[in-house]
Amino acid sequence: VNLDRNDFEFGQQLGRGSFGVVFKVRRKNDGLTCVCKQIQLSNCKPRARDEANREVSLLKRVSRGCNYIVQYVGSFLEGESLHILMEYCEKGDLCQFLKARDRSLEERAVWKYLLQIGLGLKWLHQNRILHRDIKTMNVFLKTNDDVRLGDLGVARVLSNTSFAHTFVGTPYYLSPEICEERPYNELSDVWAFGCVVYEMCTLRHPFEAKNQAALLIKILRGQFAPIDASYSQELRDLIEGCMQRELPKRTKLSTMFSRPVVQSWATHLA
Numbered sequence: 001v002n003l004d005r006n007d008f009e010f011g012q013q014l015g016r017g018s019f020g021v022v023f024k025v026r027r028k029n030d031g032l033t034c035v036c037k038q039i040q041l042s043n044c045k046p047r048a049r050d051e052a053n054r055e056v057s058l059l060k061r062v063s064r065g066c067n068y069i070v071q072y073v074g075s076f077l078e079g080e081s082l083h084i085l086m087e088y089c090e091k092g093d094l095c096q097f098l099k100a101r102d103r104s105l106e107e108r109a110v111w112k113y114l115l116q117i118g119l120g121l122k123w124l125h126q127n128r129i130l131h132r133d134i135k136t137m138n139v140f141l142k143t144n145d146d147v148r149l150g151d152l153g154v155a156r157v158l159s160n161t162s163f164a165h166t167f168v169g170t171p172y173y174l175s176p177e178i179c180e181e182r183p184y185n186e187l188s189d190v191w192a193f194g195c196v197v198y199e200m201c202t203l204r205h206p207f208e209a210k211n212q213a214a215l216l217i218k219i220l221r222g223q224f225a226p227i228d229a230s231y232s233q234e235l236r237d238l239i240e241g242c243m244q245r246e247l248p249k250r251t252k253l254s255t256m257f258s259r260p261v262v263q264s265w266a267t268h269l270a
């Protein structure tokens, strides 16, 4: 079924991202609330339309298989503007959520979110999809306090602009291999995931600097302040495993999820 603008009632603007504008919308046939992300394709390479449409149908299929990924509803083109319809996450993104707090999350909440984000990411990797843009701004919260990994593959859709996109704002989540212009891989997502877990424990980025050059040096050095001693050693180990500078030393998601401590939190929180 081909969707178009008339299938939706447009509501308030939720925000403006680097690629376009996000609106809250209502699907007319069943009243489902979702978000509509509008992306201008005019500054993209000529084949971007086809690629974008193919990518969105892939994401739709893949997102259905996992509860911890923002569900894709569909997409349509209007002129040069691609509209992507996605599940609405009522409580906004994790970045805003953490900013509004004056203390970091308690251990139990950190595990709950990290397990859900980790399972979402693991599912993407099992489907041979790299996220490429894991950050607190791309983790969304539902009213029941579940989280969803969002914005997947958008960087891939717009692959010719993805490098530029990486350097929009301060690239806090860049892994050492990307700083060295080596290829992006699954473990680069794991590094960024580690940065997100760190932020939940400290309300800070693991690496901060006044400018981009100084930041890259810190990332390449790979030293960051430890999380508070009130957190468990297991949590500290998990973060450190994700944020190993050398790829062979970095924890694979499959390994992480097979660890007894991770298994037992998963059972406990289920």
Ligand code: ADP
Binding pocket: 014, 015, 016, 017, 018, 019, 020, 021, 022, 035, 037, 070, 086, 087, 088, 089, 090, 092, 093, 137, 138, 140, 150, 151
């Ligand atoms: P960017 O293009 O920089 O990644 P986004 O398009 O992801 O930015 O987000 C723009 C704004 O829309 C943000 O404030 C974000 O919180 C909000 N937003 C994006 N997706 C959703 C969603 N599925 N549910 C609720 N809010 C969302």
Ligand code: MG
Binding pocket: 017, 137, 138, 151
């Ligand atoms: Mg985003």
